[in-house]
Amino acid sequence: MRYELHYWPTIQGRGEFVRLALEEAGADYIDVGNGSEEEGLGIPAMEPYLSGEVTPFPPFAMPFLKAGDLIVSHVANILQFLGPRLGLVPNDEALRLWTHSLQLTLADFVSEAHDMHHPIASSLYYEDQHVEAKRRAEFFIKERIPKFLDYFEHVLEGSPKGDTYLVDGMLTYADLSLFQVVSGLRYALPQAMQRIEVDMPRVVILVERVAQRPNIAAYLASDRRLPLNESGIFRHYPELDE
Amino acid sequence: MRYELHYWPTIQGRGEFVRLALEEAGADYIDVGNGSEEEGLGIPAMEPYLSGEVTPFPPFAMPFLKAGDLIVSHVANILQFLGPRLGLVPNDEALRLWTHSLQLTLADFVSEAHDMHHPIASSLYYEDQHVEAKRRAEFFIKERIPKFLDYFEHVLEGSPKGDTYLVDGMLTYADLSLFQVVSGLRYALPQAMQRIEVDMPRVVILVERVAQRPNIAAYLASDRRLPLNESGIFRHYPELDE
The missing domain is CATH 1.20.1050.10 (Glutathione S-transferase Yfyf (Class Pi); Chain A, domain 2)
Incomplete structure (x- = not known):
């Protein structure tokens, strides 16, 4: 199964929680948002899902995961779905x-x-x-x-x-x-x-x-790990620190 | 199965989402927070769970549901757990x-x-x-x-x-x-x-x-449906309205 992660490009954001699970498990996945439009990826490839144009199950927001025909949205829901498939949750x-x-x-x-x-x-x-x-x-x-x-x-x-x-x-x-x-x-x-x-x-x-x-260390050292910046969730504004 | 709903008394709050599911299904449940301390209910009956005194799986916050030995917290998680048991979600x-x-x-x-x-x-x-x-x-x-x-x-x-x-x-x-x-x-x-x-x-x-x-209408007309007030999530402050 090749998973498709749909999330805004250039930031870790909420997509990062899903990336970490996929990377830890060595799963086969495409980071659609960070792909190039020439290859049919990027934002234009994601928008038809949010608008409901191509699915009766439109996510409210990104990230969402495509697994075959299935679309799963919300980080916690995506991880709950992936958990058993990637061996990242107990069976019980x-x-x-x-x-x-x-x-x-x-x-x-x-x-x-x-x-x-x-x-x-x-x-x-x-x-x-x-x-x-x-x-x-x-x-x-x-x-x-x-x-x-x-x-x-x-x-x-x-x-x-x-x-x-x-x-x-x-x-x-x-x-x-x-x-x-x-x-x-x-x-x-x-x-x-x-x-x-x-x-x-x-x-x-x-x-x-x-x-x-090992897989996380390799991921963190790779260029797939985007740097944190002031467009994401965790932003460094020194005046807010103590 | 008698379910125990643990939530703050006197407000609808987040507990209400769970109450509505239990009421619609006609489930057997106790509203622990709104029970009397004389009967072993009320806030003193709930606190040991939050502090982790009586469970290695302490909820971060209320509401949580007790179903036998199982403790489930977060409204969405509780409803996902109850859904199949109360017939409130498809099988697929x-x-x-x-x-x-x-x-x-x-x-x-x-x-x-x-x-x-x-x-x-x-x-x-x-x-x-x-x-x-x-x-x-x-x-x-x-x-x-x-x-x-x-x-x-x-x-x-x-x-x-x-x-x-x-x-x-x-x-x-x-x-x-x-x-x-x-x-x-x-x-x-x-x-x-x-x-x-x-x-x-x-x-x-x-x-x-x-x-x-029918079950919702009966519930809304009962005294189990607490009135909305300015201690809950939805508060009427006229100056915030348009």
Whole structure:
């Protein structure tokens, strides 16, 4: 099966959570958004799905995954679909629901990380809401980042199979996504994260463990890993850091 | 199976999406948060789960559902779990993923409806962020409500089995949740919604169709249906309306 990942080009964004799972598993996939229009890829290849022109099941937004005739949208839903197929989730139903709930918590965390720099409207430039962003960032740094990371620290600490990975002692897509969130926050808020991470030793080790997995390490060193920038979800505006 | 719904008392909030599914199906359930402490219910009965004291699978937040020993958190995850058990989703895997993606879009819509009145921090009172809320509400009303509702209008319009319900011509939990979102927005922003709904005839008819289902109608007329108020997600602050 050759999977098609449909997502905006030039940014990691929400597509990156799907890329990490595909890369870890060594799956065959096309990154449609970053492909060239001459080869029938790029934005023109994705738009007919969003408009509903070519499917009665139009995604609300990107990313979405095409797997044969199937279209799956929303990062958490895509990962839940890919998990069993890529060996990135346990077989047990209860543990799959648990992994999905961790992913949905990460999805909320990602949305809050985005809204830190866009607290008024996604359609406005950052520059047109930077005053509100500064105020929101203070609460995000003081209250929300510690709350979310502390949660994952406790999940690792309490896991019946030990704190190597979040779920059942095996690597799941939720570990890959937690790696991505922490990496993004380190880029966006380096000073705040340096301080906060001191209290999250298990999360820090997990992030390093994911980075050192052979397929992930090779991916991170490749040009398929796009650099973080100020068009994505995790943006470095120094004035928002502490 | 007697299900236990764990959610904050006295508000509809995110728990309401789960209540509607349980009520439509006539399921046996306990609303733990709204129960009395004398009977071993109420907030003290829920907190040990959130703290991880009694489970290695602690939810990040409420609502969560207990089904025997199983704990499932996040509205969309709970509904995905209940869907097949309550007959509120098709059997086909592709259609289940599609229903889940509609639910996740509604989850994003709900978060934005909340952040309209809390654009800076959930931990602050509305009064301490009403200036920013007014600015965010303008964009939410002008851009986001139409974008979300227009999406569901098109999903209904394009559904291969007709526009009676969102998925495959059958009632699913996504229809119940869309009913809830529209009901909440009508309460929060009556003037804006009156104008916007004119362009969403299929959504309006669907909402009415859900309200008239016998079990839903009985539930809405009962005292189990808590009134909307200014502590929940959908709040009526007249100054935010158009």
